[in-house]
Amino acid sequence: MANDGLVRHVERWADRGAALLSHSRELLAQIKACNALYKVHFPVRLADGSLRVFEGYRAQHSQHRIPTKGGVRFSPSVDQAEIAGLAALMTYKCALMDLPFAGAKGGVRFDPRQATPELRERVTRRYVVELDKRGFIGPGLDVLAPDMGTGPQEMAWIADTYMALHPGNLEVFGCVTGKPIGLHGLPGRLEATGRGVWVGLEEALAFEEDVAPLGLEPGLRGKSIAVQGFGNVGFHAARFLAEAGARVVAASDSGGAVHNPDGLDVVALRAHKRDHGSVAGFPGSTTLPCRDAVLEVDCDVLVPCAAEGAISEENAGRVRAKVVAEGANGPLTPKGEEILLERGLFIIPGVFLNAGGVTVSYFEWLKNIHHVSFERLTKRREAMSKRLLVEAIEDLAQKTFASELREHLLRGPEEIDFVNEALAQTMSTAYLEIRDAWKRYGCRDLRTAAYALALDKVAENYLTMGIFP
Ligand code: NAD
DSSP, rough: TOOOOOOOOHHHHHHHHHHHHHHHHHHHHHHOOOOEEEOOOOOOOOSOOOEEEEEEEEEOOOSSSEEOOOOOEEOTOOHHHHHHHHHHHHHHHHHHTOOOOEEEEEEEOOOOSSSSSHHHHHHHHHHHHHHHTOOBBBBTTTOOOOOOTTHHHHHHHHHHHHHHHTTTOOOGGGGOSSGGGGOOOOSSSSSHHHHHHHHHHHHTTOOOHHGGGGGOOSSSSSSSEEEOOOSSSHHHHHHHHHHHEEEEEEEETTTEEEEEETTHHHHHHHHHHHHSSOOOOOOSSEEEESSGGGGGGOSSEEEEOOTTTTTTTTGGGGGOOOOOOSSSOBBOHHHHHHHHHHHTOOOEHHHHHHTTTHHHHHHHHHHHTTOOTTTTHHHHHHHHHHHHHHHHHHHHHSSSSOHHHHHHHHOOHHHHHHHHHHHHHHHHHHHHHHHHHHHHHHHHHHHHHHHHHHHHHHHHHHHHTTOOO
């Protein structure tokens, strides 16, 4: 897909949502426009002593709330349109999740897999310096996070560079989320997007009246799942879905695709990918003729977790799933989506479904600016209350709980418990709101409802500022 596709697609989806609202055209135009876009070239010295000039971007789509928030992508596909489209998606995503952020996105155009760790570090640090010169990074300005091609290590370099540029600033660690735990990161952040995909899908499949027309029973148990893109989002989504009783029958990555109608052992598949560089050739599975064949596997739910534009008018007619659950950003083109909707598929849009990462990033940012972990003030107090209750019950019943259960009941909450429960709560509330809007607006699909709801929430912010009539 040409990169300007995504930005146009997001605009088109926003237009569809906007058509359901009665806000002024000027207000909607303000919301849709990308407010600030920074393109920068910077030189980095390579190991052989030569210089290479890198092209970087940061887009702040909206400033109706500050800071802005969004990931950083290292990929050869990075360009202005891709980054602007992804930044717009972040605005709508944050609004749907009721997070106090507006959307942003950034990236550097290069392939990190072809780069040494030293080069990745130099590119990351220099990118931060360039962003800092123009106010495109900061705990109260613009908060970075991982995306394709970046992870906790890059986030650590970002935090360290920002800290060096801002000595004495107490909130420096709030300039980036997705950091390693030892560097004020948050347990649960790495797997948060995949966990959110699981929770969101569970919510969406819970309503009999929504799934019965697809010939499905409510719930995840026994559902067959195909996952495109077995990376961070894809692997964790597959793992949580399998733990919830679904059967992961196919998975792919850039090196190939594998299939087993009886179900794949997701954790063993991950180990195989780590050892061999790809899921292809996983013992006990059939390696499909090409990686895109995973999109056409017979299954209940297809979960695309790779790149943009995976399902277009070219292959949408061959998708055999009944539900498409978008783990990736923009995996369907509008034309591909149109074909799926006409064929009666149920589509759970990524603007909602993959928002688990930014939601937990919000918790990490909160922890960083408050300088306290979530369990620190309450853990002992909660454990004490539980002990009183357990002992009172045992007193009344004149017997004690089995020791394992007793230990479980008495345990105070860990930080990860707060994170996971708050994430589940946020995903679940957002889904119910989107579904409610879907019914209220009487629109055909969940995505249109989600965009209408997100636009309405952002509009509400602008209206309270008193700028627009
Ligand atoms: P990742 O780099 O960890 O994983 C991507 C995986 O997709 C890799 O295994 C890669 O081999 C595979 N892949 C790439 N092209 C493919 C193709 N054509 N067919 C099959 N597999 C292919 O990236 P990620 O962080 O998991 O992100 C995946 C998607 O989810 C992106 O669209 C990203 O923007 C989106 N997303 C990620 C997060 C997050 O927290 N990581 C949050 C929200 C959205």
